[in-house]
Amino acid sequence: MPIVVQRPRLTIAEKCYFPAIMKGLRITLGHAIRILLRKKKVTMQYPEAKWDDHLPEHYRGAPALVTDEHDRERCVSCQLCEFICPPRAITIIPEEIPAGDEWQKVEKRPKIFDIDMIRCIYCGMCEEVCPEQAIFLRKDYAITGVSREEMVHDKKKLYEIGGRREGLVNKWNELK
Amino acid sequence: MVASKDSGENLVSVQVDDHWISVPRGTRMIEACKQAAAEVPHYCYHPKLTSPGNCRMCLVEMGMPPRPSPGEEPELDADGHAKINWMPRPVIACANTVVDGMGIRTQSLLAKECRQGVMEFLLINHPLDCPICDQAGECTLQEYSVEHGNGQSRFLESKVKKPKNVEIGPRIRLDDERCVLCSRCVRFSKEVVDDDVFGFVDRGSHSVLTVHPDRKLENNYSLNTVDICPVGALTSNDFRFKMRVWFMRETKSLCTGCARGCNTVVGSREGKIYRQSPRENNDVNSAWMCDTGRMEYHQLENPARLTEPMIKRGKKHRTVDWPEAICRAARDLTKFKGEQLAIIASGRMTNEELYLTRTLAESLQPGVVDIVKREGEGDDYLSHCDKNPNVNGARKVLKIRSPGSKLKSIRKRIVEDKIKALLVIGEDLIDCGFTEGELSSLQCLVSSHIIANPTAKMSHVVLPGAGYAEKRGSMINATGRLQRLNKAIDPPGQSREDWEILHELNRAVDGCDGVTELADVFTQMASTLSIFKGLSLSRIGDLGVDVMDTGETVPLLEREARRVSEGLIVG
Amino acid sequence: MNCSLASIEFSAVLIHVIKIVVLVFVVILPMVAYSVWAERKVSAIIQDRVGPNRVGIPFTKISLAGLGQPIADGVKFLLKEDLTPGHVNKLYFWLAPALTMVPAILTCAVLPFGSELFGEKMVVADLNVGPLFIFAIASLSVYGIVLAGWSSNSKYPFLGGIRSSSQMISYEISLGLSLVPVLLIFGELNLSTIVEEQSKNGWLLLPLWGEGAVWNGGWDRFFLFFPACIAFIVFTTSIFAETNRLPFDLPECETELVAGYHTEYSSMKFALFFLGEYAAMIIGSGLIVTLFLGGWSLPFGWDAGLMKMAGNPEQVPWWLGLMHIATFLGKVIAFIIFFIWVRWTLPRFRYDQLMKLGWIVFFELALLNIFITAGILILTRP
Numbered sequence A: 001m002p003i004v005v006q007r008p009r010l011t012i013a014e015k016c017y018f019p020a021i022m023k024g025l026r027i028t029l030g031h032a033i034r035i036l037l038r039k040k041k042v043t044m045q046y047p048e049a050k051w052d053d054h055l056p057e058h059y060r061g062a063p064a065l066v067t068d069e070h071d072r073e074r075c076v077s078c079q080l081c082e083f084i085c086p087p088r089a090i091t092i093i094p095e096e097i098p099a100g101d102e103w104q105k106v107e108k109r110p111k112i113f114d115i116d117m118i119r120c121i122y123c124g125m126c127e128e129v130c131p132e133q134a135i136f137l138r139k140d141y142a143i144t145g146v147s148r149e150e151m152v153h154d155k156k157k158l159y160e161i162g163g164r165r166e167g168l169v170n171k172w173n174e175l176k
Numbered sequence B: 001m002v003a004s005k006d007s008g009e010n011l012v013s014v015q016v017d018d019h020w021i022s023v024p025r026g027t028r029m030i031e032a033c034k035q036a037a038a039e040v041p042h043y044c045y046h047p048k049l050t051s052p053g054n055c056r057m058c059l060v061e062m063g064m065p066p067r068p069s070p071g072e073e074p075e076l077d078a079d080g081h082a083k084i085n086w087m088p089r090p091v092i093a094c095a096n097t098v099v100d101g102m103g104i105r106t107q108s109l110l111a112k113e114c115r116q117g118v119m120e121f122l123l124i125n126h127p128l129d130c131p132i133c134d135q136a137g138e139c140t141l142q143e144y145s146v147e148h149g150n151g152q153s154r155f156l157e158s159k160v161k162k163p164k165n166v167e168i169g170p171r172i173r174l175d176d177e178r179c180v181l182c183s184r185c186v187r188f189s190k191e192v193v194d195d196d197v198f199g200f201v202d203r204g205s206h207s208v209l210t211v212h213p214d215r216k217l218e219n220n221y222s223l224n225t226v227d228i229c230p231v232g233a234l235t236s237n238d239f240r241f242k243m244r245v246w247f248m249r250e251t252k253s254l255c256t257g258c259a260r261g262c263n264t265v266v267g268s269r270e271g272k273i274y275r276q277s278p279r280e281n282n283d284v285n286s287a288w289m290c291d292t293g294r295m296e297y298h299q300l301e302n303p304a305r306l307t308e309p310m311i312k313r314g315k316k317h318r319t320v321d322w323p324e325a326i327c328r329a330a331r332d333l334t335k336f337k338g339e340q341l342a343i344i345a346s347g348r349m350t351n352e353e354l355y356l357t358r359t360l361a362e363s364l365q366p367g368v369v370d371i372v373k374r375e376g377e378g379d380d381y382l383s384h385c386d387k388n389p390n391v392n393g394a395r396k397v398l399k400i401r402s403p404g405s406k407l408k409s410i411r412k413r414i415v416e417d418k419i420k421a422l423l424v425i426g427e428d429l430i431d432c433g434f435t436e437g438e439l440s441s442l443q444c445l446v447s448s449h450i451i452a453n454p455t456a457k458m459s460h461v462v463l464p465g466a467g468y469a470e471k472r473g474s475m476i477n478a479t480g481r482l483q484r485l486n487k488a489i490d491p492p493g494q495s496r497e498d499w500e501i502l503h504e505l506n507r508a509v510d511g512c513d514g515v516t517e518l519a520d521v522f523t524q525m526a527s528t529l530s531i532f533k534g535l536s537l538s539r540i541g542d543l544g545v546d547v548m549d550t551g552e553t554v555p556l557l558e559r560e561a562r563r564v565s566e567g568l569i570v571g
Numbered sequence C: 001m002n003c004s005l006a007s008i009e010f011s012a013v014l015i016h017v018i019k020i021v022v023l024v025f026v027v028i029l030p031m032v033a034y035s036v037w038a039e040r041k042v043s044a045i046i047q048d049r050v051g052p053n054r055v056g057i058p059f060t061k062i063s064l065a066g067l068g069q070p071i072a073d074g075v076k077f078l079l080k081e082d083l084t085p086g087h088v089n090k091l092y093f094w095l096a097p098a099l100t101m102v103p104a105i106l107t108c109a110v111l112p113f114g115s116e117l118f119g120e121k122m123v124v125a126d127l128n129v130g131p132l133f134i135f136a137i138a139s140l141s142v143y144g145i146v147l148a149g150w151s152s153n154s155k156y157p158f159l160g161g162i163r164s165s166s167q168m169i170s171y172e173i174s175l176g177l178s179l180v181p182v183l184l185i186f187g188e189l190n191l192s193t194i195v196e197e198q199s200k201n202g203w204l205l206l207p208l209w210g211e212g213a214v215w216n217g218g219w220d221r222f223f224l225f226f227p228a229c230i231a232f233i234v235f236t237t238s239i240f241a242e243t244n245r246l247p248f249d250l251p252e253c254e255t256e257l258v259a260g261y262h263t264e265y266s267s268m269k270f271a272l273f274f275l276g277e278y279a280a281m282i283i284g285s286g287l288i289v290t291l292f293l294g295g296w297s298l299p300f301g302w303d304a305g306l307m308k309m310a311g312n313p314e315q316v317p318w319w320l321g322l323m324h325i326a327t328f329l330g331k332v333i334a335f336i337i338f339f340i341w342v343r344w345t346l347p348r349f350r351y352d353q354l355m356k357l358g359w360i361v362f363f364e365l366a367l368l369n370i371f372i373t374a375g376i377l378i379l380t381r382p
């Protein structure tokens, strides 16, 4: 059922905007004056004071890869995150896990996994789409660098940020 | 609305999901549903193979008109058809044929529940492999479980473990846990390529697909099983883990491995080809292609690809820009007249390129024009013994009577110093028996290649061309069918599509020729050559048109036609 | 004076050059830079934030309330990587930013920013057709935006360019028409003379002294006050639209068009657009001040009084000249703050509302206003 929203009928005074504009100007002026008279507490002074300790669990900082309790890299390079990433920040080149490797049965892993942090918009789509629970947005938010290359997080860096996560669903265990 | 009584001799009326359609007698129920735009999900059924009916995915509800007792008039519904009595149990749509007055319900509760049940059984032991499975994205198991599945597993026990990652042939890997036991691969190998290597062993939920213990799946058509496998049980070693299917752009093109001209789909992403697979064309290659042809695209990745035009200075080649290279080539070639000049073209060139070579020859007036013959081994299926994909085009467009017959005399006349200049397009002459001594005695050697081969090394001017998936054009295959090549990726670096190179050469030699794009070349060709009359590049279409009668037939298609007439397959 | 002809010309040229250089590089450009600072600061206090408060004198801890910020911004703009996307039309892509900045600065040539200093008129070009010159030049700046939108060869800038051109063309009409009553009242097109007139006989919006005051018989100005107010409102609003400022900043409306016509620009080329917009705002304020609020003149006829105090009725003393310049700048700055205040108060119009306002309300109102003014003039100044 479509809901019909009746537009309110405006009086002439309302139609010519002026009273409303004046009202708006008055409100903003009020705020300005209150700040100028230091009657109100304002924002945090960033580099000295930080919110880091108060960041909620679901905070969306830099995306990173994680390993499981056996230090196995969880990512199997399915490339779904590469596909879903809106600004195409992720580049993955998969490879086959060679015979003799402890985790040979997983068959596939990323050879190259790059996230271009200049492109990343911290949307968290990659985390949401990952079928292996391998990529998470961590709490790091001040990602800086002096060159483009530096801003590309490679596999090593991603595992460094991500670290190990235990207690996630593990479908590669013995029972499967 | 066609009433059943008025229908023609060979048409029968069938009700599909409450709509009456008329289809030829003997049509499979699944095909009738398809015509009524009601797709029936299926695994084991493949129109080119026999129907064992073993997957049960295609279960539908069926009904028949009651057989009236003598003298009794059947009860009619509003459309004038006999009323249908629906049967309490479902039937498979793939192996049964329709009869007059039959009713099919693909969306009824019964049909839906059947599908849901079959899906649940199939998924009981299926691994959670999608993230590492190459089939993901084009897997019918994935698709059907989304459309018809439960969304939740009720299975609490341990899954059955089966062999994974087994090399069953040089090009193919088998994962038994993913196999849905549809037997398509078994039937393909047995019926189409007469190489009965597959079989099922063990029983119940332990039943697995395997190859004969002493044999391998190594026939030249083995990769077709990967295409028809509805799941990721059979995967190609070549494509394995290279690219996810959803990233690839698919370009309809042709295989240029031999004169058969199998229709293909080229999958590429960001300027790189990842795979090539057959495209159904019932006049050329049915739904198959050979493994050799599939791997053809690797030649485009050759590290020795030429990427820039070059001119020889002293002993060394120097890269130059296109105008300079073309200018130099035209200036050098026009210095030589008639008998002093020869052109060696290639049966791998498209009709358009051949035509531009012909116009070039008209202005340069060379003594000889020939192409290189490329004989190889053919087989009794698709692969043709003529490995030049467009010899018929060369015959018609370039007026070559007997390909390769003049090469000997060219060599002789080079030695006699009668031929002083040579234009070579797309061929390596050293490979065709010319010696380096002969080539170095030439005063002018202009050649176009895609790879830095010995001929390119000897050439005074080298013009880098495009590989078969990097250009557009048309070709005529062994049975006389005109088909279209399409461009999947860009040629690397500065190299260009060959028709552009020839077009520039033409212009440099002869001034303007009224051509701005490839389609213009075809139009000009259609106005000069009778076999192309009334055609244009776009009118060739995806499946091509027959333009000449060569009297040749395709052995594989003939056998397929026989099986169709025997009612074994749908075709 | 017995100088040679050549030297007279040379000194005149020199004086003009000095005026131009001082005006552009000492007044306008720093003002542009600091109006950006003001914008950030005002928006911050309106939104209960702090605003730029750190950058001060480099390598010290002295922050001067963030007054170093514009300089840091400028340095950043200069040092940023200058991208020219591969798919753009290079020539026009480069031309566009210049075409927005140059007209904005050119128009300040005719604005009288002070009375006289050492006998020299404080205006670069004392044209007899000041307002026309301004319209002629200001209308060129639309090319900058259209070219930017078109040459970027990308959808958002293109839409931004189209929006901006239709918006600027529409509002130019009401801008021009709303000015006609003012010119009728003064009977004059020279901006310097207009200001002098206001200095003597009361500002257009404050006719409280000289011949403009009612008690001195200025009944005409009393009746003309009403049309003058209409002209003021229409003119000011149209200036908002002309300078693409909120609530009329649809060409670069980020919710719909990313950044509008300058989406593909970066570094100094972007800065030129950015600064061009502020320069246009400053010139716009200057124009409003000149026409309606007496330009450099002091209120209540104090000019005449101070002149008398100085003694020499022919020569404006230097301190008064400086005071006039300061007055002008003070008025302009007040107006800029008003611009900023409006921006952080009002939401953006919808495009159809914007066009409707321009064509259906302001155009008619401005037209009507001309006739009202003309009627009053006929009746009160026979």
Ligand code: SF4
Binding pocket: A063, A081, A084, A085, A086, A087, A088, A089, A090, A115, A119, A120, A121, A122, A123, A124, A125, A126, A127, A137
């Ligand atoms: S957070 Fe979003 S933008 Fe960043 S890598 Fe993940 S999907 Fe891409």
Ligand code: SF4
Binding pocket: A074, A075, A076, A077, A078, A079, A080, A081, A082, A092, A126, A129, A130, A131, A132, A133, A134, A135, B131
């Ligand atoms: S979605 Fe997860 S498993 Fe797949 S490639 Fe990305 S991180 Fe790896």
Ligand code: SF4
Binding pocket: B126, B127, B128, B129, B130, B131, B133, B134, B135, B136, B137, B139, B140, B141, B142, B178, B231, B232, B233
């Ligand atoms: S066969 Fe299909 S369902 Fe099974 S793992 Fe592969 S993609 Fe997934």
Ligand code: SF4
Binding pocket: B178, B179, B180, B181, B182, B183, B184, B185, B186, B209, B228, B229, B230, B231, B233, B234
């Ligand atoms: S391997 Fe594939 S084609 Fe062969 S039986 Fe199994 S699912 Fe069917």
Ligand code: FES
Binding pocket: B041, B042, B043, B044, B045, B052, B053, B054, B055, B056, B057, B058, B059, B092, B093, B094, B095
């Ligand atoms: S498709 Fe009919 S039983 Fe398999």
